[in-house]
Amino acid sequence: MAEDADVGRSTVHKFITAGTTPHPRIRRLLALWYLRRAAGVHELEIIRPYACALDVLLGDVPEPLVQTVTLNVLRSIGEAFPPDGEHEAPRWLEAIRRRRVGWMLGDP
Secondary structure (H helix, E strand, O other): OHHHHOOOHHHHHHHHOOOOOOOHHHHHHHHHHHHHHHHHOOHHHHHHHHHHHHHHHOOOOOHHHHHHHHHHHHHHHHHOOOOOOOOOOOHHHHHHHHHHHHHHOOOO
């Protein structure tokens, strides 16, 4: 894992055993590694970092507007990936839209 994430083994070991808090650059490398490996991970684990980011972004949005703003943010991100474009929308986008927005709209 350390090699694949391009960080030192001792850095990963210290982090896992709570011996240290990694430098922001190392945390970024580890987060990117995690996201690259997310293809085989359960959907809830995939959307967790993005759902947290969305919660931070919407933290000061008044409750009556959260649903509308959430829909607009997710729509804006999705529009950056046109269906006939060379890049696919990230897997988490549809998953978070389905789970978060479905929950807000009262869907099971």
